[in-house]
Amino acid sequence: MKAFVMREIGRVGFMEKPVPEPGPNDAVVRTTKALICTSDSHTVQGGIGPREDLTLGHEAVGVVHAVGSEVKDFRPGERVLVGAITPDWGDLASQNGYPSQSGGPLGGFKFANSKDGVFAEYFHVNDADANLARIPDGVSDDMAVYCADMLSTGFMGAEKGNIPVGGTVAVLAQGPVGLMATAGARLRGAGLVVGVESVPGRQKLARAYGAGEVVDFTSEDVVERVLELTEGQGVDTAIEALGADVTFQTAVRITKPGGTISVIGYFGEGEFVRIPRVEWGVGMADKTIATGLCPGGRLRMERLLRVLEARMVDPSPMTTHEFAFDDMERAFEVSDKKLDDVVKVLISF
Numbered sequence: 577m578k579a580f581v582m583r584e585i586g587r588v589g590f591m592e593k594p595v596p597e598p599g600p601n602d603a604v605v606r607t608t609k610a611l612i613c614t615s616d617s618h619t620v621q622g623g624i625g626p627r628e629d630l631t632l633g634h635e636a637v638g639v640v641h642a643v644g645s646e647v648k649d650f651r652p653g654e655r656v657l658v659g660a661i662t663p664d665w666g667d668l669a670s671q672n673g674y675p676s677q678s679g680g681p682l683g684g685f686k687f688a689n690s691k692d693g694v695f696a697e698y699f700h701v702n703d704a705d706a707n708l709a710r711i712p713d714g715v716s717d718d719m720a721v722y723c724a725d726m727l728s729t730g731f732m733g734a735e736k737g738n739i740p741v742g743g744t745v746a747v748l749a750q751g752p753v754g755l756m757a758t759a760g761a762r763l764r765g766a767g768l769v770v771g772v773e774s775v776p777g778r779q780k781l782a783r784a785y786g787a788g789e790v791v792d793f794t795s796e797d798v799v800e801r802v803l804e805l806t807e808g809q810g811v812d813t814a815i816e817a818l819g820a821d822v823t824f825q826t827a828v829r830i831t832k833p834g835g836t837i838s839v840i841g842y843f844g845e846g847e848f849v850r851i852p853r854v855e856w857g858v859g860m861a862d863k864t865i866a867t868g869l870c871p872g873g874r875l876r877m878e879r880l881l882r883v884l885e886a887r888m889v890d891p892s893p894m895t896t897h898e899f900a901f902d903d904m905e906r907a908f909e910v911s912d913k914k915l916d917d918v919v920k921v922l923i924s925f
Contacts, residue, residue, distance in 0.1 A: 577593055578696065581632060595641075598701075602644045603644065603704035606638050606698055612921040613634065613660075616634075617912045618844040634694060634724070635694065637655070639652075649704075659873060660685070661686075663707070664678045664679055664702065665678070676871060684869065709878045710878075714885050725753075730760050733760065733838045735760070735764070736838045739813050742765065742767035743768075744805075746815070748814065748815065750772070750779065753840055755778070755782060756891065758771055758785045761813070763888065763889070770788070771787035772793055773791075781919070799829050810829075815838045815839075816841050833857060833862055834861075896918050899923055904923065
């Protein structure tokens with residue numbers, strides 16, 4: 577089969593690999609649609625260390641090709657969604673309520689990390705009964721693929737943000753994850769969502785997904801504007817959706833005492849992230865910093881698919897570019913270099 581791989585740090589390309597075989601509890605999926613993520617760029621740039629000929633990608637849907645002898649709930653031919661995070665559900669971290677961390681820190685993050693990813697004609701899924709989810713007939717592959725990571729991660733930002741009904745929320749950065757955090761904040765009952773973004777196309781999407789106000793950090797001071805919008809109090813919840821020291825510091829500064837800073841960004845650079853001492857109440861402002869890795873698993877995927885089936889959120893407007901798998905090198909370049917006002921790139925197999 578054809579696979580799109582990280583040859584080494586800074587270099588990608590196609591190569592031929594054997595079609596994987598399922599173990600007793602596993603499945604092999606024939607890929608139909610996939611999305612390119614900024615995390616793929618972080619990986620290629622060395623964010624998780626050197627990798628040689630590792631198949632990239634972690635957001636995909638497809639059709640079950642083969643299952644292991646012990647798989648009970650899925651059969652070849654079924655249309656399925658696979659979460660970007662595929663935990664080992666028997667792991668102690670999973671039993672302790674943190675399945676995304678099974679097998680060590682970020683251990684549930686297997687695709688394009690500890691095993692080949694989904695940018696291939698077929699891909700392997702561990703613990704199939706727990707990590708596959710059937711796609712309802714009324715949900716297209718083009719929509720369902722967003723549940724693998726973008727909806728799951730973005731909604732997690734809202735879920736971990738402890739948003740009170742009618743509360744105030746700021747979402748720093750309106751990329752795909754930030755946009756879904758904005759949508760998630762509205763679903764969780766926020767009364768005011770402030771999106772922080774400078775790109776006009778993303779500002780428009782932020783408003784469409786529920787941002788009542790949009791702050792452009794290139795033309796106004798984010799802290800001053802958010803405090804103005806909240807009558808000097810700050811927000812109940814700040815969601816950091818970029819993964820940068822400056823936005824993390826801003827999130828701490830704009831969160832009111834007793835509020836929550838929910839971190840869903842990928843911090844791929846730098847040795848430390850700094851906390852503003854005074855705005856942190858010199859350590860005593862009762863500000864909670866919540867972090868998490870994209871939740872995976874069948875139950876999570878089924879719930880997200882239900883959101884799409886009920887038309888509560890439509891992620892498809894985030895698809896700004898579509899490419900065939902054969903054009904993957906160009907597709908990756910567009911996503912990696914943020915060309916042509918790209919938001920999200922969809923790959924068809």
